[in-house]
Amino acid sequence: xxxxxxxxxxxxxxxxxxxxxxxxxxxxxxxxxxxxxxxxxxxxxxxxxxxxxxxxxxxxxxxxxxxxxxxxxxxxxxxxxxxxxxxxxxxxxxxxxxxxxxxxxxxxxxxxxxxxxxxxx
Numbered sequence: 001x002x003x004x005x006x007x008x009x010x011x012x013x014x015x016x017x018x019x020x021x022x023x024x025x026x027x028x029x030x031x032x033x034x035x036x037x038x039x040x041x042x043x044x045x046x047x048x049x050x051x052x053x054x055x056x057x058x059x060x061x062x063x064x065x066x067x068x069x070x071x072x073x074x075x076x077x078x079x080x081x082x083x084x085x086x087x088x089x090x091x092x093x094x095x096x097x098x099x100x101x102x103x104x105x106x107x108x109x110x111x112x113x114x115x116x117x118x119x120x121x
Contacts, residue, residue, distance in 0.1 A: 031070075036066060039062060039065070039066055039069075040059065040062040040063075040066075043058060043061060043062035043065065044058050044059070044062065047061075047113045049113065050117060051117070051118070053112060054112060054113055054115075057108070057109040057110075057112035057113050058109065058113060060105060060108075060109045061105070061106050061109030061110060061113065063105075064102045064103070064105035064106040064109060065102075065106055067098070067102040068099060068102045068103065068106065071095050071098055071099045071102065074091075074095060075092065075095050078091050078092070078095075
């Protein structure tokens with residue numbers, strides 16, 4: 001059973017967020033598609049995934065690493081801005097929550113990428 005508050009929450013979950021850390025899209029307005037593609041290509045070339053699972057992990061790892069970079073850029077802009085200390089604390093808390101989540105995704109991807117290749121029988 002869904003309630004109006006649950007429906008509203010689900011609707012709000014699909015809306016893009018201004019900071020882009022919880023976005024379902026890899027890029028947000030103001031970011032370069034060329035920079036993102038180069039970052040993903042570099043990540044893929046560094047690991048040379050062979051299996052389908054490894055390719056998926058490498059792509060997810062690249063996206064997670066890109067999101068961590070985004071969080072670092074946002075944190076730097078927050079620290080440089082003229083916000084009240086309370087607003088900075090709230091922003092830093094949210095940033096750290098997203099950063100921890102993306103670090104966990106990156107760790108999972110790296111775990112898959114470091115597995116030995118299956119031997120052909």
